Amino acid sequence: MLSNSLVELDRAHLVHPVASYRGHEQAGVRVLKSAKGATVTDASGHQMLDGFAGLWCVNAGYGHESIVEAAARQMRELPYATGYFSLGSEPAIRLAAELAERTPGDLNHVYFTLGGSDAVDSTVRFIRYYYHSLGKPTKDQFISLEQGYHGSSTVGAGLTALPVFHAGFGMPLDWQHKIPTHYAYRNPVGTDPQAIIAASVKALRAKVEEIGAERVAAFYVEPIQGSGGVLVPPTGWMKAMRDVCTELDILFVADEVITGFGRTGPLFACSDDGIVPDLMTTAKGLTSGYVPMGAVFLSEKVYQTIADGAGPAAIGHGYTYSAHPVSAAVGLEVLRLYENGLLENGVKAGARLMAGLQSLSSHPLVGDVRGRGMLAAIELVVDKERKTPLPAAADPSRRIFDRAWNNGLVIRAFGNGVLGYAPPLCCTEAEIDAIVERTAKTLDQTLNDPDVRAALV
Numbered sequence: 489m490l491s492n493s494l495v496e497l498d499r500a501h502l503v504h505p506v507a508s509y510r511g512h513e514q515a516g517v518r519v520l521k522s523a524k525g526a527t528v529t530d531a532s533g534h535q536m537l538d539g540f541a542g543l544w545c546v547n548a549g550y551g552h553e554s555i556v557e558a559a560a561r562q563m564r565e566l567p568y569a570t571g572y573f574s575l576g577s578e579p580a581i582r583l584a585a586e587l588a589e590r591t592p593g594d595l596n597h598v599y600f601t602l603g604g605s606d607a608v609d610s611t612v613r614f615i616r617y618y619y620h621s622l623g624k625p626t627k628d629q630f631i632s633l634e635q636g637y638h639g640s641s642t643v644g645a646g647l648t649a650l651p652v653f654h655a656g657f658g659m660p661l662d663w664q665h666k667i668p669t670h671y672a673y674r675n676p677v678g679t680d681p682q683a684i685i686a687a688s689v690k691a692l693r694a695k696v697e698e699i700g701a702e703r704v705a706a707f708y709v710e711p712i713q714g715s716g717g718v719l720v721p722p723t724g725w726m727k728a729m730r731d732v733c734t735e736l737d738i739l740f741v742a743d744e745v746i747t748g749f750g751r752t753g754p755l756f757a758c759s760d761d762g763i764v765p766d767l768m769t770t771a772k773g774l775t776s777g778y779v780p781m782g783a784v785f786l787s788e789k790v791y792q793t794i795a796d797g798a799g800p801a802a803i804g805h806g807y808t809y810s811a812h813p814v815s816a817a818v819g820l821e822v823l824r825l826y827e828n829g830l831l832e833n834g835v836k837a838g839a840r841l842m843a844g845l846q847s848l849s850s851h852p853l854v855g856d857v858r859g860r861g862m863l864a865a866i867e868l869v870v871d872k873e874r875k876t877p878l879p880a881a882a883d884p885s886r887r888i889f890d891r892a893w894n895n896g897l898v899i900r901a902f903g904n905g906v907l908g909y910a911p912p913l914c915c916t917e918a919e920i921d922a923i924v925e926r927t928a929k930t931l932d933q934t935l936n937d938p939d940v941r942a943a944l945v
């Protein structure tokens with residue numbers, strides 16, 4: 489009864505992110521009620537392993553009392569402090585300092601946001617200001633990768649290269665350019681890592697030449713493309729792209745909104761890639777989704793240039809909730825948990841997850857298994873040789889998602905038949921094994937669908 493009335497209220501009033509409004513009205517909401525560790529429970533009492541950590545964000549797992557305590561303590565003491573007028577709060581200052589100590593290289597300056605989209609949006613403003621400070625205001629063209637996702641803000645959605653974020657919105661803007669993705673499974677140059685790296689380097693150089701190096705401001709990448717289908721670049725790809733940007737005097741922006749905070753193993757994926765970006769964005773795992781927060785990290789070069797460029801004038805970029813003390817208090821506690829065993833557990837659990845998913849490679853529907861750490865995907869096909877995707881009628885984002893749900897597993901089922909995994913770092917071995925087993929069951933059931941059977945080669 490309660491649940492039904494919520495469904496009606498939701499249908500009438502709550503607009504959902506990235507949803508078909510009509511489709512959602514028809515399907516109705518599924519209300520999540522509670523969660524603990526890696527398990528979520530819906531309003532009917534059905535329990536599932538959350539193989540996607542909410543929206544790849546609850547890296548620490550659910551139900552940590554110490555995080556709740558940290559937030560409650562901060563709310564009692566000082567629930568809000570602005571950063572305007574040179575004011576501040578202790579947790580925000582401490583979090584900035586703790587993070588700066590751990591970020592790669594000289595990414596020493598932190599601007600806190602409310603999430604990933606406004607972190608990306610902030611980088612665009614900082615980068616524009618940086619070049620104005622250098623007296624190069626026409627260095628204002630931005631390049632990103634096909635299949636990339638950089639959020640849903642008014643300008644960030646144009647750095648994003650997923651059609652659904654463009655169609656009907658008049659995106660991308662004319663200063664936002666794309667080069668092909670590294671997508672190893674479907675790369676026209678084949679699967680050889682060196683060939684993929686060479687092709688991306690060539691594409692970036694060609695794009696810069698086409699626009700003019702004196703016009704190109706920045707290049708954006710995710711260390712692993714998340715929303716594009718968990719696309720893992722070959723080892724050395726990030727470094728090669730970073731080197732091209734350094735050579736051509738283009739700022740390199742690493743968008744670590746998904747990959748940050750243990751998702752791929754270390755605190756930041758850039759450390760594994762052995763690179764230091766000029767700017768880096770994070771969110772999600774920063775607070776493990778318990779409260780909203782994102783962050784932009786600025787290198788010394790970028791920060792000092794902006795500061796000198798402005799001199800005594802204010803730099804007109806700011807949010808009411810930047811460096812929110814409650815979010816910062818949560819961030820500090822989450823960081824403590826990561827470093828007190830969660831990162832370590834994530835590395836072990838990630839290896840087990842990858843091995844478990846690899847063991848499904850021989851399933852007739854599994855074309856590719858990829859990932860790093862606790863970020864993984866399997867790509868379903870009906871013809872392994874030709875890599876033919878599931879037929880549209882299979883409607884993976886609905887049918888496979890629902891089926892996994894009924895089997896006690898939450899995954900991200902992309903429309904093209906890619907299944908995404910990003911479980912909480914706290915997962916036990918038994919939970920990882922259950923994620924794999926429930927996936928296998930879901931795949932077997934899908935194999936029995938008449939439309940899939942008919943398409944299968």
Ligand SMILES: Cc1ncc(COP(=O)(O)O)c(C=O)c1O
Nearest residue numbers: 603604605637638639743745746
């Ligand atoms: C790489 C990347 N950048 C930016 C964003 C946007 O973050 P948010 O949804 O917190 O605005 C996301 C969200 O998934 C992301 O994956």
